Amino acid sequence: MKKHLALAMGLLVLAVAMTGCGKSSSLTSSNGTSGGTAVEQAKVNATLAADLALVEDEVSQDETPVQFDAGMGMGLVRPYRWWRHITSVDRTFDTQFSDPDSTGRPMRALVTVHATLLGTFNVLVGDTAAGDTARRIVSKPLEDHRTRKLLLVRVPVDSTEDDSLHREWRIVGTSGVKVASANGVTNIQSVRVQAGVLDTTVTNPLELWRTRRVFFLPPATQVTLTVTTQSANDLVFLRGFDRRFRFHPNGDGTYTATWLTGDRPLPLQHFGIEAMSRATLFDDAAPYDAQAWILPFAPRRDGCDIEHR
Incomplete structure (x- = not known):
């Protein structure tokens, strides 16, 4: 039993570490695991390791600098660009098993993935005095807390088949990801997504969606996003693999941006x-x-059909 658990956890540690881009990375199996045996937990961990795209995201640890335009207003300093430098990522996995069958084995598992990101938030700034061209970097301590939820179900498998291709536990639901700075007060209240016939508003990024029901946004789709925060004075940015820019403030606590999806x-x-x-x-x-x-x-319509792998 311990051998199987160690193997599955080792696979997950290896897979996650490969996404760390040289950063310090650690993983802890949370003490919150309940309702399942160590073997059951090992099988869930193996599924998570195989479907890493649903555990990680390519945005929250991105360190690409974001440039500013000249019309962002004045302050004590004038920022020209900003970027993060992540030095460590500490992950924990909290698994809650439920819905036991007639033999007592659980049929469902809700996994909450927590991560603490440490590093610095860096801003290239200049003085606001006219004619002053000096530049300096301001570095602020960064501590971000990231959360994601995943729903797995246990399905019958043919014992004669290769288990690497026919896993007993399958991911059938995923939430979005919420990242918040420690002791921060900035708060997103909703995100409206419009693209063709799609028009929906997200009010909770940790709400679960079926993997087949995530947003379908084909390449070169024009997407309009309207974000509502608790302040009309916030700065709101789009962050994606190939898109980083500022939303237009509407003056009433809402912010709007339009972008085209890429072809990856x-x-x-x-x-x-x-x-x-x-x-x-x-x-x-x-x-x-x-x-x-x-x-x-x-x-693509069938791109996230993880349930039948």
Whole structure:
């Protein structure tokens, strides 16, 4: 039993570490696991390791600099661009088993993936005085807390088949990802997504969707996003694999942006909406304060049909 658990956890640690891009990365199996045996937990872990795109996202650890335009207003300093530097990622997995069958084995597992990201939030700034061309980097301590939920179900498998191709536990539901800075007050309240006939508003990024029912956004689709925050003075940015820019503030606590989806071969992709306090960028003495919602989408109708793998 211990051998199987160690093997599955080792696979997951290896897979996650490969996405760390040289950062310190650790993984802990949470003490919150309940309702299942160690063997059951090992099988769930093996499924998570095989479907890493639903455990991780390509946005929250992105360190690509974001440029500013000249019309962002004035403050104690003038920011020109910002970026993150993530030095460590600590992940925990909390698994709650439920719905036992006639033999007592659970049929469902809800996995909550937590991660703490440590590093610095860096801003290239200049003085607001006219004619001053000096530049300096302001680095603020960064501690982000990231959460995602995954729903798995246990399905019958043919014992004569290769279990690597016919796993007993399958991921059938995923939430988005919520990332919030420690002690932050910036708060996203909703995100409206419009693309062709699609028009829906997300009010909770941790609500579960069936993997077949994530947003369907084919390549070159025009997407309009309207974000509502608790302040009309926030700064809101789109963060994706190949898109990083600022939303237009509407002056009433809503922010709008339009973008075209790219053409990448990944079956499951993500786009992120990040809101941050104005002081995060315009006050070199203020703490880093931001919140992001990262939402999954599939570029093809069958691209996220993980349930039948």
